[in-house]
Amino acid sequence: MQRVVVTGMGAVAPVGQSVGSVFTQLVNARSGIRPVPEHLYPASASMVAGLVDFDAAAHWPAHLASQFDRSVQFALVAARQALSDASLALNEEESHRAGVYWGTGLGGATAIEESYRMLHKENGRVRPTTVVLGMSNAAAGHVSIQYGLRGPVLNVSTACSSSAAGIGEAYRAIRSGYADVIVAGGSEALVTYGNLRAWDAMRALARPDPADPGRSCKPFSANRTGIVLGEGAAALILESAERAEHRGARILAEVVGYGNAADASHISRPDADGQVRAMRAALADAKLAPSDIGYVNAHGTATLLGDVVETEAIKRVFGDDARRVAVSSTKALHGHLLGATGALEMVAAICALDQGVIPPTAHLDCPDPACDLDYVPNEARRAKLDAVMSNSFGFGGMNAVLVARRYRH
Amino acid sequence: MNTLDTIKELAAKQFGREPHAIDETAPVDTLGIDSLGFLEFLFELEDKFGISIPQESVAGVKTLRELATVIDGLIASKATTPA
Numbered sequence: 001m002q003r004v005v006v007t008g009m010g011a012v013a014p015v016g017q018s019v020g021s022v023f024t025q026l027v028n029a030r031s032g033i034r035p036v037p038e039h040l041y042p043a044s045a046s047m048v049a050g051l052v053d054f055d056a057a058a059h060w061p062a063h064l065a066s067q068f069d070r071s072v073q074f075a076l077v078a079a080r081q082a083l084s085d086a087s088l089a090l091n092e093e094e095s096h097r098a099g100v101y102w103g104t105g106l107g108g109a110t111a112i113e114e115s116y117r118m119l120h121k122e123n124g125r126v127r128p129t130t131v132v133l134g135m136s137n138a139a140a141g142h143v144s145i146q147y148g149l150r151g152p153v154l155n156v157s158t159a160c161s162s163s164a165a166g167i168g169e170a171y172r173a174i175r176s177g178y179a180d181v182i183v184a185g186g187s188e189a190l191v192t193y194g195n196l197r198a199w200d201a202m203r204a205l206a207r208p209d210p211a212d213p214g215r216s217c218k219p220f221s222a223n224r225t226g227i228v229l230g231e232g233a234a235a236l237i238l239e240s241a242e243r244a245e246h247r248g249a250r251i252l253a254e255v256v257g258y259g260n261a262a263d264a265s266h267i268s269r270p271d272a273d274g275q276v277r278a279m280r281a282a283l284a285d286a287k288l289a290p291s292d293i294g295y296v297n298a299h300g301t302a303t304l305l306g307d308v309v310e311t312e313a314i315k316r317v318f319g320d321d322a323r324r325v326a327v328s329s330t331k332a333l334h335g336h337l338l339g340a341t342g343a344l345e346m347v348a349a350i351c352a353l354d355q356g357v358i359p360p361t362a363h364l365d366c367p368d369p370a371c372d373l374d375y376v377p378n379e380a381r382r383a384k385l386d387a388v389m390s391n392s393f394g395f396g397g398m399n400a401v402l403v404a405r406r407y408r409h
Numbered sequence: 410m411n412t413l414d415t416i417k418e419l420a421a422k423q424f425g426r427e428p429h430a431i432d433e434t435a436p437v438d439t440l441g442i443d444s445l446g447f448l449e450f451l452f453e454l455e456d457k458f459g460i461s462i463p464q465e466s467v468a469g470v471k472t473l474r475e476l477a478t479v480i481d482g483l484i485a486s487k488a489t490t491p492a
């Protein structure tokens with residue numbers, strides 16, 4: 001069995017367009033959530049989201065940028081950052097052992113919505129590139145094409161746990177010897193009129209905070225009102241420890257555990273039972289006890305039910321340690337990036353491990369008696385961490401939990 | 410502007426090249442235009458000229474000059490077709 005380490009990371013998020021800026025914003029509790037502009041959502045006064053202020057022209061000339069859906073643009077930039085961070089150079093032979101495992105919920109949501117808008121409302125025509133722009137594996141395809149990664153490739157779509165599951169499956173593939181390097185992560189860009197309407201129809205979205213839109217997402221707080229959608233991408237370079245050591249790479253963390261379990265109970269209602277089994281599976285895989293985990297990056301979407309269910313699940317898994325372990329939801333600041341959220345939050349958890357700073361749960365002003373763990377409210381905390389956990393729970397009852405620890409030779 | 414010039418101008422824009430670098434006698438695949446890019450290009454031309462370009466009409470087309478001839482034909486037949 002190979003050990004698997006992280007040697008590079010990249011992120012494009014509402015709170016910044018590099019790992020350094022993202023983590024600084026999270027630690028300083030600066031929100032990337034803002035009102036949705038009118039061109040995306042007419043009568044936007046009632047809608048907020050975590051939006052990336054992304055300038056595609058800074059990355060590609062117009063004729064190339066138009067070949068990628070917005071989510072794929074995020075993916076390509078995050079992957080490029082991660083590859084550069086890892087100082088990874090692959091020759092032809094090595095490229096056959098290098099893959100892409102990528103998570104996304106909807107894939108090319110912007111391309112598909114624009115296509116249907118033209119078809120139904122404009123001129124009844126559909127662009128020839130609609131299929132390849134919209135398909136959910138376009139990001140994985142373009143990352144492999146752009147960087148010549150010829151090994152195993154997999155697109156994972158398990159709603160809000162997509163990229164966590166993608167990272168977990170990549171970890172297993174390297175551990176079992178199917179690849180030496182995998183670009184693992186996820187991307188999402190579905191803040192479109194149609195999707196906002198759909199999420200709103202489900203009554204899942206947070207009411208905008210009237211005083212400060214940036215404070216609309218309030219995980220674990222008694223005054224929370226729901227999810228704030230976000231967009232972005234994050235990428236991690238997973239590599240066999242043997243290869244990373246051989247080339248003298250800087251090692252940020254070791255991925256040691258992955259748990260994947262289904263609720264098998266309801267298509268949207270979260271269930272502590274599945275979450276508990278996913279967390280326990282990840283700990284067992286890591287051969288760690290709950291007492292070894294110093295920080296849990298919670299799924300913490302700020303729905304009324306979800307935060308209580310996750311709190312209960314953490315209590316069941318951690319037992320007496322539940323009161324001790326630091327738990328935070330960074331979604332208060334970046335929103336819910338859906339298919340990309342697991343990867344972004346794993347990046348945050350690894351930064352916490354690496355730098356010894358736990359990002360807070362922002363906007364936690366009104367304690368909820370049903371959410372009674374240490375959520376690191378409002379202010380970051382210094383902590384010597386040896387192992388961290390990241391929870392991602394998706395619609396469909398799909399739970400993926402990752403555990404990373406400090407690397408020791 | 411004649412049809413060929415319009416095509417060259419659109420091709421330059423869509424494929425990120427200078428208009429003078431577009432050789433209307435060269436096979437389109439040597440202009441850095443792949444099959445999918447060519448389909449997108451046809452889509453733009455249909456919009457621009459207000460015509461429909463059937464697949465069979467461009468099946469043998471190798472160059473932008475040949476494409477211009479096809480499009481002129483389609484425009485002419487549209488003009489003579491009773492409404």
